[in-house]
Amino acid sequence: xxxxxxxxxxxxxxxxxxxxxxxxxxxxxxxxxxxxxxxxxxxxxxxxxxxxxxxxxxxxxxxxxxxxxxxxxxxxxxxxxxxxxxxxxxxxxxxxxxxxxxxxxxxxxxxxxxxxxxxxxxxxxxxxxxxxxxxxxxxxxxxxxxxxxxxxxxxxxxxxxxxxxxxxxxxxxx
Amino acid sequence: xxxxxxxxxxxxxxxxxxxxxxxxxxxxxxxxxxxxxxxxxxxxxxxxxxxxxxxxxxxxxxxxxxxxxxxxxxxxxxxxxxxxxxxxxxxxxxxxxxxx
Numbered sequence: 032x033x034x035x036x037x038x039x040x041x042x043x044x045x046x047x048x049x050x051x052x053x054x055x056x057x058x059x060x061x062x063x064x065x066x067x068x069x070x071x072x073x074x075x076x077x078x079x080x081x082x083x084x085x086x087x088x089x090x091x092x093x094x095x096x097x098x099x100x101x102x103x104x105x106x107x108x109x110x111x112x113x114x115x116x117x118x119x120x121x122x123x124x125x126x127x128x129x130x131x132x133x134x135x136x137x138x139x140x141x142x143x144x145x146x147x148x149x150x151x152x153x154x155x156x157x158x159x160x161x162x163x164x165x166x167x168x169x170x171x172x173x174x175x176x177x178x179x180x181x182x183x184x185x186x187x188x189x190x191x192x193x194x195x196x197x198x199x200x201x202x203x204x205x
Numbered sequence: 206x207x208x209x210x211x212x213x214x215x216x217x218x219x220x221x222x223x224x225x226x227x228x229x230x231x232x233x234x235x236x237x238x239x240x241x242x243x244x245x246x247x248x249x250x251x252x253x254x255x256x257x258x259x260x261x262x263x264x265x266x267x268x269x270x271x272x273x274x275x276x277x278x279x280x281x282x283x284x285x286x287x288x289x290x291x292x293x294x295x296x297x298x299x300x301x302x303x304x305x
Contacts, residue, residue, distance in 0.1 A: 050242055053235075054229075062234075062235050070245065079207075089248075097241065108289050110234065122229070123229050130222075130225040138214050146208070147210055150257075151212065151253065151257065166261065167265070170265060171268065175265050175269075182272045189279045190279065193279045196286075
C-alpha cells in the first residue's frame with residue numbers, strides 16, 4: 032500500500048467521522064467544532080491533490096471566517112440545544128434508510144461499474160512554488176474575470192442584505 | 206497511486222451525510238452547517254477532477270463556490286437571527302406560518 036493511499040484512507044476516515052459527529056451531536060457548538068475538523072481534513076485533501084492555494088483559502092474562509100460566524104451566532108442566540116418537540120415518527124428512520132440507499136447506489140455506480148481508470152497525480156515540487164499560484168491568478172483574472180467581478184457584486188448584496196435583515200426598523204418596539 | 210474514483214466516492218459519502226443532516230435535524234443552524242458540508246463535498250470532487258484532467262478551471266470554480274458560500278452564510282445567519290427575534294426559537298418546525 033503506497034503512502035498516498037494510506038494518507039487518503041486515514042484522512043477519509045477522519046472526514047467521514049467528523050461529518051457523522053456533526054450530524055449526531057446534540058449541542059450545536061460541538062457540531063460546529065466537528066465541522067471545523069471536517070473542513071481542515073478537506074483542506075489537507077486539497078494539498079494532496081496539488082491545490083495549495085485552495086487549501087489555504089479553505090482554512091481561512093471556511094474553517095476561519097464562516098465557522099467563527101456560526102459559533103458567534105450560536106452563542107449570541109444561546110441556542111445550543113433545542114427543546115424536545117413533536118416529530119413525525121416515521122421521518123427519521125425513513126430519511127436514514129433513503130440516505131443509505133442513496134450512498135450505496137452512488138458508491139456502486141462510481142466504484143463498481145466501469146470505474147474511471149484515472150489516478151490522482153501526486154503534488155510535485157513545482158506544485159508548491161509561486162509559479163503555480165501565479166498561473167492560477169492569471170487564469171482567474173483573464174479567463175474568469177467577469178465571474179470574478181460578479182462575485183464582488185454578490186458579496187456586496189449579501190452584506191447589504193445582512194444589514195437590512197438585522198436592522199431594527201423605525202418605531203419598532205425593542 | 207490513489208484512483209480518482211476514491212475521491213469521488215468520498216465526495217458522494219460526505220454529500221449524503223450533509224443531505225441526511227438537512228432531513229433529520231430540526232435546529233436551523235445545524236441544517237445550515239449540513240448545507241456547507243454538501244458544498245464542501247462538491248468542492249472536493251471539483252478539485253479531484255481538476256487534478257486528473259490538469260485543468261485549473263476546477264480550482265477556480267471552487268474559489269467561486271467558497272465566495273458564494275460565504276455570502277449565503279451571511280444572509281442565512283441574518284435570517285436566523287431575525288426569526289429568533291420574533292419566535293424565540295430556531296426550531297424549523299416552529300416556522301410553519303407565513304407572517305410572524
